[in-house]
Amino acid sequence: MRVALFGGSFNPPHVAHQLVALYVLETCEIDELWFVPTYVHPFHKELAPYADRIAMCKLAVGALGARAKVSRAEEALAGKPGFVSSRTLELVELLREHHPEHQFRLVIGGDIVAETHKWYRWDDLAALAPPIVVGRSGFALPPGSTELDETGVVMPEISATRARELVATGDPHAASLLPRDVLRYIAARGLYK
Numbered sequence: 001m002r003v004a005l006f007g008g009s010f011n012p013p014h015v016a017h018q019l020v021a022l023y024v025l026e027t028c029e030i031d032e033l034w035f036v037p038t039y040v041h042p043f044h045k046e047l048a049p050y051a052d053r054i055a056m057c058k059l060a061v062g063a064l065g066a067r068a069k070v071s072r073a074e075e076a077l078a079g080k081p082g083f084v085s086s087r088t089l090e091l092v093e094l095l096r097e098h099h100p101e102h103q104f105r106l107v108i109g110g111d112i113v114a115e116t117h118k119w120y121r122w123d124d125l126a127a128l129a130p131p132i133v134v135g136r137s138g139f140a141l142p143p144g145s146t147e148l149d150e151t152g153v154v155m156p157e158i159s160a161t162r163a164r165e166l167v168a169t170g171d172p173h174a175a176s177l178l179p180r181d182v183l184r185y186i187a188a189r190g191l192y193k
Contacts, residue, residue, distance in 0.1 A: 002029060004132060005071075005095070006107040007036040007088065009160065011047045012186060013060040014177050016158035020134050023153070024107055025067055028132055032067045033107070035060070039074035042085050048191050050075065059181040071095075087120040092129045104129040109136040110154070167192040 004024050010017065013035070021033050035057045041047050048056075054070060061068040074086055077094050092104055106129040113133055116122045135154035158177050166174035167186055175183055186192060 001031045001099075001101065002103045002105070003099075004028065004030045004033040004105045004107050005036050005092070005129060006033055007038060007074075007091070009041055009045070009047055010035065010037045010053050010057050010060075011160050012053070012056050012163060012178060012182055012191070014158050014160055014163050014182075015179060016155050018060055018063060018179060020107065020109075020155050021061070021064055021068055023134060023155070024132055025064065028105070030105060032069055033064075034069045034071040036071045036073055036091065038086055039078040040085060052185075052189060052191060056182045056185055059185055060179050062181065063179060073098075089119075089121050089125040089128070092125060096128065106131045108133055110134065111136045164192045 006017070006021055006024070008017070017035070021035070024030065025033050037050065037053045037057055038047075039050055047053065054072060057070045061070055073091055073095055077083065077086060077091055088106070092106070095102070095104060106125065108131050110133055116126075119125065136157065163174055163177040165171075166177065167183075178186070
């Protein structure tokens with residue numbers, strides 16, 4: 001099975017996340033796409049509880065069909081002795097250990113490409129899970145970064161930070177950034193207030 005791994009804090013998952021997932025599912029040679037919420041933010045930013053972010057991701061992928069899933073692999077990684085912070089390479093190694101029959105790809109935004117030199121053993125990671133780079137508004141893709149870079153397609157510039165700000169102030173425009181079910185979940189749980 002060919003699996004695209006879409007990692008992030010998903011704090012909360014928003015409509016641009018859904019658009020990226022659908023675009024990858026429909027244009028790349030993959031069988032499934034897994035949302036992989038980070039357990040602990042690598043830069044120690046405050047996040048909604050992991051269980052809430054998992055639940056919101058499940059609501060977000062519900063609109064995408066059976067080929068979109070949510071993985072709790074980061075939680076398993078965090079449970080390993082000596083865990084300090086999540087490294088994507090270690091996540092992919094764990095997934096390959098648990099799913100040796102799968103081939104993995106890593107979904108990243110065009111804004112991340114210029115920062116791969118900061119990633120832990122990026123070249124090893126790219127060899128284990130070749131990246132699928134999806135354009136993001138405001139960021140140019142380097143030539144040859146992926147099979148998608150020549151299409152000129154970019155995803156809208158929507159940030160979870162902005163979505164949280166709108167939710168916190170009760171601004172009704174939050175509804176234009178968040179899936180309805182995610183917005184209802186946030187309201188029911190009192191998140192981001």
